[in-house]
Amino acid sequence: xxxxxxxxxxxxxxxxxxxxxxxxxxxxxxxxxxxxxxxxxxxxxxxxxxxxxxxxxxxxxxxxxxxxxxxxxxxxxxxxxxxxxxxxxxxxxxxxxxxxxxxxxxxxxxxxxxxxxxxxxxxxxxxxxxxxxxxxxxxxxxxxxxxxxxxxxxxxxxxxxxxxx
Amino acid sequence: xxxxxxxxxxxxxxxxxxxxxxxxxxxxxxxxxxxxxxxxxxxxxxxxxxxxxxxxxxxxxxxxxxxxxxxxxxxxxxxxxxxxxxxxxxxxxxxxxxxxxxxxxxxxxxxxxxxxxxxxxxxxxxxxxxxxxxxxxxxxxxxxxxxxxxxxxxxxxxxxxxxxxxxxxxxxxxxxxxxxxxxxxxxxxxxxxxxxxxxxxxxxxxxxxxxxxxxxxxxxxxxxxxxxxxxxxxxxxxxxxxxxxxxxxxxxxxxxxxxxxxxxxxxxxxxxxxxxxxxxxxxxxxxxxxxxxxxxxxxxxxxxxxxxxxxxxxxxxxxxxxxxxxxxxxxxxxxxxxxxxxxxxxxxxxxxxxxxxxxxxxxxxxxxxxxxxxxxxxxxxxxx
Numbered sequence: 001x002x003x004x005x006x007x008x009x010x011x012x013x014x015x016x017x018x019x020x021x022x023x024x025x026x027x028x029x030x031x032x033x034x035x036x037x038x039x040x041x042x043x044x045x046x047x048x049x050x051x052x053x054x055x056x057x058x059x060x061x062x063x064x065x066x067x068x069x070x071x072x073x074x075x076x077x078x079x080x081x082x083x084x085x086x087x088x089x090x091x092x093x094x095x096x097x098x099x100x101x102x103x104x105x106x107x108x109x110x111x112x113x114x115x116x117x118x119x120x121x122x123x124x125x126x127x128x129x130x131x132x133x134x135x136x137x138x139x140x141x142x143x144x145x146x147x148x149x150x151x152x153x154x155x156x157x158x159x160x161x162x163x164x165x
Numbered sequence: 166x167x168x169x170x171x172x173x174x175x176x177x178x179x180x181x182x183x184x185x186x187x188x189x190x191x192x193x194x195x196x197x198x199x200x201x202x203x204x205x206x207x208x209x210x211x212x213x214x215x216x217x218x219x220x221x222x223x224x225x226x227x228x229x230x231x232x233x234x235x236x237x238x239x240x241x242x243x244x245x246x247x248x249x250x251x252x253x254x255x256x257x258x259x260x261x262x263x264x265x266x267x268x269x270x271x272x273x274x275x276x277x278x279x280x281x282x283x284x285x286x287x288x289x290x291x292x293x294x295x296x297x298x299x300x301x302x303x304x305x306x307x308x309x310x311x312x313x314x315x316x317x318x319x320x321x322x323x324x325x326x327x328x329x330x331x332x333x334x335x336x337x338x339x340x341x342x343x344x345x346x347x348x349x350x351x352x353x354x355x356x357x358x359x360x361x362x363x364x365x366x367x368x369x370x371x372x373x374x375x376x377x378x379x380x381x382x383x384x385x386x387x388x389x390x391x392x393x394x395x396x397x398x399x400x401x402x403x404x405x406x407x408x409x410x411x412x413x414x415x416x417x418x419x420x421x422x423x424x425x426x427x428x429x430x431x432x433x434x435x436x437x438x439x440x441x442x443x444x445x446x447x448x449x450x451x452x453x454x455x456x457x458x459x460x461x462x463x464x465x466x467x468x469x470x471x472x473x474x475x476x477x478x479x480x481x482x483x484x485x486x487x488x489x490x491x492x493x494x495x496x497x498x499x500x501x502x503x504x505x506x507x508x509x510x511x512x513x514x515x516x517x518x519x520x521x522x523x524x525x526x527x528x529x530x531x532x533x534x535x536x537x538x539x540x541x542x543x544x545x546x547x548x549x
Contacts, residue, residue, distance in 0.1 A: 003246040003478060036480050037243055066370055068485070069511040073498055085496070087483055087511070091370065091384065094391045098483065119373025122519055130207075145200035145548055154208055161212050 006036035016040055017062050018097045022052055031102070041098040049086075049101050050111040050137075056088060057116055062095055064088035067113070070123035072131045076157040081105030082133055086113070103133065112138040130155040170533070172201050178275065178537065179544030183521075190529050195522045199515075202548035210508035214474030215241055216315055218508065223309040225510060226546040228268040231260050231300075232488040234313040237508075239394055240484035240495040241315045244477050247446055251438040253317040254396035259330070259433035260303070260312065261395075261486075262426040266337070267296040268489035268541075269419050269426075273344060276416075276538035280357045285347050292340050295333050302326055316450040317443030327434060334431045341423050348416075358413040362524035362536035365410060372523065373516035376491025377422065378540050381415035383408040388487040395486075399436070400429050412539040419541075449475045474503030483511075490514055490541050510549055514542045 013019055013033045019042060022030050029052055031043040044052050056064040068087040075081055080102040088097050101110055112135035113120045124135045125144040132153035135141060143150065152159055171182040180201035186194040206225055210218045222237045223230035235257055242249060249257075274289035297307040303322050304312035312319050348354045364374070369382040379386060387404040389397045405421030407414035443450050451470055452463035469475075479501040485494035491513030498507040517540045524536045 006480065037246075037482055039482060041481075067373055068492060069483075069494060069496065069509075071496055071509040071511075073507045087494070087496070091386050096392075096483070117373065118371050119516055119519060122515055123373075126515075143200075145203040147200070154205060159208075161208060 003037065006034055008032065008034050013040075017059075017095075018042060018056060018064070021055060021059055025051075025055055039096065039098060041100055043100050043102065046101050046103065046110050049099070050113055050116065052099065053086070053088075053113045053116045056097070062090050062093045064090045064095075064097060066091050067117040067119045067123070068096070070113075070120060070127060072127045072133055072155075074131060074155065074157045076105070079105060082108045082131065084110060084127065084133060107134075108132065109134040109136060111136050112141075114138055129153075132156065168530075172198075178542055181518075181537075181542065181544055181547075183533070185530070185533070187530060190531075192525050192528055192530060192533065195525050195533070197518055197521060199518070199544070199547050202544050204549065206549045207508055207510065210505055212504065214503050215477060215505060216470070216474065218505065219314065220309065220311045222510075223311055224545065225512075225549050226488070226490075226493075226514075226543050227308060228271055228543055229264045229489050230308060230310050231257075231264040231312060232486060232493060233510075234311060235261055235395060236484055236486040236488070236493050236495050237497075238313045238315050239486065240482050240497045241477065243482045243484055244480055244497060244499055245315070245446075245449060246478075247316050247444050247449065249317055249395075249444050250441050251396065252440045253442045253444075255399075255433050255437050256318055256322065256442070257313060257395050258397060258400065259430055259437075260300075262429045262433070263296050263299060263330075265426045265489045266423050266430075267293055267300075269423050270296075272419065272489070272538075272541045273416075276535075276541070277348060277354075279534050279538045280354070282348060282351070282354060285344060288340070288343055288347070292337065299326070299330060299333065302329065314443070314450065316446055317441075321442060327437065330430065331434055334427055334434060337427045338424065341420065341427075345420060349420075355413065357535055358416060358539075359409070359411060361412045361532050362528065362539060363409075363411045364520055364524050368523050369410075369520060372520045374491070374520050374540075375513050375516060376487065376489070377415050377418040378491060378517045378520060380404065380406045381418045381539075382410040388485055388492060392485070394484070400432050402429050412535045415539045415541075476501060476503055477505075485511065488513055490543065490546070491517060493546075510546075512546045512549065514540075514544075514547045518542055518547060 029045050029048040034041045066089040068089045071085050073083045082103040084101045086099040127133050129143040168185040172180040182198040184196040222233040270289040270293040274286035277285035301307045304310040366382045366384050369379050385406045402425045405418045407417045447466045456463040477499040481498045483496045485492050494511030496509040500506040525533050
């Protein structure tokens with residue numbers, strides 16, 4: 001069964017409730033969108049991620065009140081190198097949406113969303129621990145899985161599978 | 166006073182270290198310290214072919230290997246756009262529900278043991294042994310089953326398998342009554358669990374709790390019913406919800422879930438469709454041994470899949486399933502090659518563990534043991 005091609009044209013996707021909501025608030029916050037394999041991804045401008053999350057959480061029609069996951073993908077060596085990925089879920093409407101923030105490789109940092117969802121605490125610590133992405137405003141940004149004195153960020157693509165020896 | 170609980174404390178269900186700040190018997194602050202079982206599975210996945218990742222997924226949560234297998238293969242099938250035949254789907258649902266019972270039995274036994282009800286443990290492990298024998302019969306392995314494959318199942322279920330599952334499904338409901346006789350009305354059990362480690366629905370949602378930890382607080386959400394996958398829409402079942410938000414509510418939820426699960430196993434047995442167990446996709450799914458010995462083409466495909474894997478169209482998917490502990494999710498990014506670019510596992514336990522401070526702070530030290538048991542954590546899944 002061939003897959004239908006992904007829709008990446010923002011014009012065609014502007015009626016999706018989450019996209020419409022964000023563009024109505026601030027059109028500059030949406031950098032792009034993608035609808036692929038029945039999943040919606042929205043590229044969010046780096047500095048507005050926290051406000052966008054707050055906006056979607058409090059949306060009256062479709063509240064994305066549950067933060068399912070935060071993770072990161074390293075696209076080394078291309079730039080922008082990192083993509084931080086938020087998976088939101090609306091428990092009442094049974095909808096999912098994915099937010100993505102692109103970050104430069106030199107010193108990746110963005111705002112923490114722990115004030116919006118306390119659940120982000122461990123997820124952001126894990127991303128910091130394994131990718132070295134810093135979250136401004138996180139209450140306790142320490143390594144989560146690796147030992148405190150570990151050097152390097154293991155899930156980065158330039159980190160060897162066997163580790164440094 | 167600062168007290169270390171764990172990492173090798175019998176009630177922490179693995180190597181979890183809790184840093185407890187206590188004032189007499191009361192908890193002031195509680196800080197979980199995790200990572201003792203971190204094995205870097207996500208990094209390992211990036212160096213394997215898609216089909217080689219399946220056995221790794223067993224090992225992150227050793228109590229529900231089949232749920233993890235299912236979640237991973239569903240995600241890859243979604244990336245490939247592969248349709249799985251009905252028989253494979255029904256087998257997957259049946260085995261997943263058996264896995265849920267298996268996991269809940271281990272939880273119930275150890276949880277009761279932690280609180281001091283020793284007998285239940287023996288009862289639970291008696292039935293768990295039956296389920297493990299079923300797994301061994303169908304997959305060859307008791308615990309690390311790896312029975313699901315991308316596009317279907319590894320093997321036809323052996324002769325006599327369904328009869329044995331039927332035998333188990335007939336016997337099991339009366340066994341749940343036995344556990345409930347031992348615990349539900351027991352005043353000591355009630356005193357240790359009722360009103361203990363409460364969490365409100367708002368807190369549970371905000372902290373990312375899922376599964377029985379969420380439903381025990383009165384949030385009616387179950388991925389099997391609300392966002393069905395792998396043919397769950399064909400099954401009739403109730404989603405048990407309790408309002409209490411305490412240890413007893415979560416206990417009640419899980420016990421009721423066991424009853425629902427066995428009824429779903431029964432439904433799967435009654436309606437098991439006939440037909441193939443693998444999708445038709447020769448470039449992705451290994452051919453049968455018999456075809457390999459007689460057909461040149463099948464042999465070539467086999468050789469190519471084993472040596473070079475199969476290319477998966479570029480893209481990304483997030484697939485979540487309702488594991489015994491909550492929302493288990495796989496986020497897979499493909500760059501169009503035969504190896505996944507990134508595999509991320511959304512661990513239900515990691516998020517559930519975050520509720521522990523909210524549950525325990527301001528309460529007694531002895532309640533921490535009950536609270537840890539009630540969120541049913543598996544450290545292998547938390548640390549990955």
